[in-house]
Amino acid sequence: MNTGDAKKPKLGVQAATKIYHTASGDLLALDRCSLDVSANEIVSIVGPSGCGKTTLLWSMSGLHSLTSGEIRLDGKAITGPHPDIGIVFQEANLLPWRNLDANIRFPFEIKGEKPDRAWIAHLLNRVGLDGFGGKFPRELSGGMQQRAAIVRALALKPSVLLMDEPFGALDSFTREEMNRLVEEIWLDTKTTIVFITHSIEEAIFLSDRVVVLSARPGRVAKEYRVPFPRPRSLEIMATKEVFDLTNRIKMDIVGERTRPKAPERPSAEIVRIRP
Amino acid sequence: MSGGDAIPEFSKSKSGAKSGDGHEVSLTNLSAFASGPGIKSGKEVAAILAVAVIIIGSIELALRLFHVPLYIMPPPSSIAYALFDEFPLIAPHLGYTLVELVSGFTIGAIVGLVLAAVITQFPFAEKIVAPYILLLVTTPMLALVPLLILRFGFGYTPRIIAVALAAGPMVMINAATGFRRVDSAKIALARSYGASTLQIFWKIRAPMALPMILVGLMIGAIFGLLTAVGAEMVGGGFGLGNRLTTYSSMIQMPQFFAVVLILSTLGILIYVLFFLIGKKWASWEA
Numbered sequence: 001m002n003t004g005d006a007k008k009p010k011l012g013v014q015a016a017t018k019i020y021h022t023a024s025g026d027l028l029a030l031d032r033c034s035l036d037v038s039a040n041e042i043v044s045i046v047g048p049s050g051c052g053k054t055t056l057l058w059s060m061s062g063l064h065s066l067t068s069g070e071i072r073l074d075g076k077a078i079t080g081p082h083p084d085i086g087i088v089f090q091e092a093n094l095l096p097w098r099n100l101d102a103n104i105r106f107p108f109e110i111k112g113e114k115p116d117r118a119w120i121a122h123l124l125n126r127v128g129l130d131g132f133g134g135k136f137p138r139e140l141s142g143g144m145q146q147r148a149a150i151v152r153a154l155a156l157k158p159s160v161l162l163m164d165e166p167f168g169a170l171d172s173f174t175r176e177e178m179n180r181l182v183e184e185i186w187l188d189t190k191t192t193i194v195f196i197t198h199s200i201e202e203a204i205f206l207s208d209r210v211v212v213l214s215a216r217p218g219r220v221a222k223e224y225r226v227p228f229p230r231p232r233s234l235e236i237m238a239t240k241e242v243f244d245l246t247n248r249i250k251m252d253i254v255g256e257r258t259r260p261k262a263p264e265r266p267s268a269e270i271v272r273i274r275p
Numbered sequence: 276m277s278g279g280d281a282i283p284e285f286s287k288s289k290s291g292a293k294s295g296d297g298h299e300v301s302l303t304n305l306s307a308f309a310s311g312p313g314i315k316s317g318k319e320v321a322a323i324l325a326v327a328v329i330i331i332g333s334i335e336l337a338l339r340l341f342h343v344p345l346y347i348m349p350p351p352s353s354i355a356y357a358l359f360d361e362f363p364l365i366a367p368h369l370g371y372t373l374v375e376l377v378s379g380f381t382i383g384a385i386v387g388l389v390l391a392a393v394i395t396q397f398p399f400a401e402k403i404v405a406p407y408i409l410l411l412v413t414t415p416m417l418a419l420v421p422l423l424i425l426r427f428g429f430g431y432t433p434r435i436i437a438v439a440l441a442a443g444p445m446v447m448i449n450a451a452t453g454f455r456r457v458d459s460a461k462i463a464l465a466r467s468y469g470a471s472t473l474q475i476f477w478k479i480r481a482p483m484a485l486p487m488i489l490v491g492l493m494i495g496a497i498f499g500l501l502t503a504v505g506a507e508m509v510g511g512g513f514g515l516g517n518r519l520t521t522y523s524s525m526i527q528m529p530q531f532f533a534v535v536l537i538l539s540t541l542g543i544l545i546y547v548l549f550f551l552i553g554k555k556w557a558s559w560e561a
Contacts, residue, residue: 063463081467093460096559097482109478110468136559156468 008075009036010192011060011160015069018055029055031217032069039159042186042193044203044210046249048257052218053196054090057164060194061087073160083111086158086191088166092145094137094152101133104152111156123151126188127181143174147181154185160192168198176234179205183231200249204242205232212249215256222252349529357529358536365518365530369537372503372515375431379438380499384492386439387446392476395454408451411444417505429511434503441502442495449491453484486557493549500541 018030029052037043045053058064060071062081071078073085094103104124108115124130127147137145146166153161163182167175179202186193197203203210207226214221224245228236236242331351337343338350345353394401416437423433461483465475507516515534522531 058463061467063467081469083469085467087464087467089460089464091460093464095461095464095479095482097485097557106464106478107468110465110470110474138559 009072010039010041010074011037011194012072012075013037013056013060013069014072016056016059016066016071017068018052018059018064019067028217030059030066030069031219033213033219034069035211035220037160037192037194039192040190041209042195042207044195044197044207045213046197046200046203046210046253047213047218047221048215048253049198051213051216051256053213054164056213056218057162057194057196060160061085061162063087083156084158085160085162086153086156088146088149088153088161088163090165091169092137092142092149094145094148096137099134099136100129100140100148103137103148104133104155107152107156116155116157119157120151120155123154126185127151141174142170143178146170146178150182150185154189154191158191160194163193163195165196165198167202175199175202180231182206187230200246200253201237203249204245205237210249212252212256221256222249224249346526346528349532353529354532354536357527358533361530361533365515365534365537368513368515368518371431371513372500372507372541375434375438375503375506375514376496376499378431379435379503380442380496382435383439383441383443383499384446384495387443387491387495388450388488391447391450391454392481395451401451408444408448411440412448416441416502417509420506420509423506424510434506434511434514437502437506438499442499445495445498446488446491449494450484450488453487453491454480456483456487458483486553486560489549489553489557493546496545496549497542500538500545504538 013033013035015032015034016030017028017032020027020029033052033056035043035056045056047053055064059066060078062078062085065079073082078085094100095106098106104120105115124133127150129144129147129151132140132144132148137148140148149166167178170178182193182195183206185191193206195203195206200210204226210224210226211220212222212224213219226245228242335350335352338348343350349357394404419440420433420437423436427433427436458479461479462475465479470478503514504516504519507514508520509516511517515538518534519531522528522534
């Protein structure tokens with residue numbers, strides 16, 4: 001608002017800091033992490049494990065509160081779950097006692113709205129789940145479950161889709177197919193996507209921008225633009241540019257992992273611990 | 276194993292083609308009821324019947340061959356005859372027992388379910404209450420029947436109370452186990468759509484607890500039956516338990532065993548009822 005004509009980010013993370021209070025002491029998961037995501041952009045977040053990727057995503061979703069800092073959606077601070085944000089969880093997180101139709105109806109039931117049948121049918125068709133509505137999650141493969149979860153996340157037409165390592169449990173072929181599907185859906189809807197992953201290849205294939213988080217406490221260590229045109233093909237993934245980019249990101253992450261650790265506790269804690 | 280486990284993800288086959296497989300998997304995967312009868316093929320049913328015929332036949336033969344007196348062990352044929360012959364006289368007592376069982380169980384189950392749902396929301400209160408619940412579960416409520424009779428007389432009341440006291444804690448302890456199974460990802464999912472605490476309870480916690488609730492209801496109903504019959508044996512002139520004491524005191528052993536047979540049938544019916552409910556509503560739990 002105060003910046004006037006400057007292009008406002010769709011999702012703006014400003015100095016996000018998150019401290020977990022655990023039995024074994026305080027844990028600084030995010031330390032003044034800042035990141036802007038533009039409208040219609042796909043941004044992937046990669047980083048060494050335990051670097052706070054999921055914490056950051058859950059904060060963006062409004063499911064976690066931040067210790068300090070703020071996250072703004074369209075310029076307004078997020079204080080709780082927001083109807084304009086859809087989430088795809090690790091593993092599909094479908095409700096096993098509901099069939100696919102009922103799982104996809106779930107968001108509407110909670111909101112007390114009538115399901116948008118035409119839109120749901122369109123999405124189901126898009127992800128290739130036509131005719132599977134009566135199936136229960138356990139009757140479906142992991143890839144199909146995750147496709148259903150994507151349909152559920154998009155059912156309320158969110159303008160931002162947060163995806164938390166959605167394909168981590170899938171085999172590499174299914175994962176490639178799912179990546180193409182996400183790109184297709186994005187070309188279709190232009191939903192802003194924040195994508196967390198362990199797979200650098202997946203991040204490069206999908207993203208306009210890859211953000212590397214530092215080892216805990218998480219901050220943005222590096223950013224790479226991925227300039228390849230869409231739709232991207234598997235051939236592009238075999239080019240030298242992609243190979244080089246993959247290696248640079250990999251070295252960044254390895255560097256982060258072996259970097260001498262920053263103090264994990266806020267300085268006040270350290271003072272207290274001193275004998 | 277061969278059909279249901281690997282559903283090829285990329286195949287575009289129609290859903291109908293595989294529904295049979297999926298269904299069968301669901302019927303046999305009901306882990307909470309895994310010790311149950313499951314699905315029997317025609318062959319298995321025939322084998323079970325054959326074994327029954329052989330056992331009953333040989334008992335009959337042995338009892339007649341060795342001239343075992345009726346008051347020690349009546350042969351199956353005379354039990355069957357007594358069941359048929361005395362049934363009009365036994366039937367009202369079956370009705371009394373059912374009244375006690377159904378009303379006592381309903382009261383106990385409702386109280387048990389509500390307490391389980393409330394108490395699991397407050398982990399601290401749960402820790403305080405847990406030992407007392409365990410005490411209620413492990414104390415045979417039959418022991419209280421003489422006291423209840425002193426206070427409430429020989430009618431239905433003491434029996435219904437005893438049945439409720441026996442069934443309630445069983446329902447509660449199992450339902451609480453169910454409600455305690457918190458899946459934070461599923462609750463986060465509901466919260467991400469702005470679900471209220473009540474919505475989370477009805478749409479996530481309750482369905483997740485359902486398999487354990489059904490186990491609790493089944494065990495509670497069986498304990499309720501035991502307690503009802505026991506209470507009837509202690510005092511009061513009606514009910515199947517009263518028939519047992521009456522027939523045995525008159526050394527009418529075929530009639531006595533006919534009542535035992537009715538009681539076993541009741542127990543099996545309770546089991547089958549909850550098994551079928553579980554198969555219908557909780558078969559998602561693999």
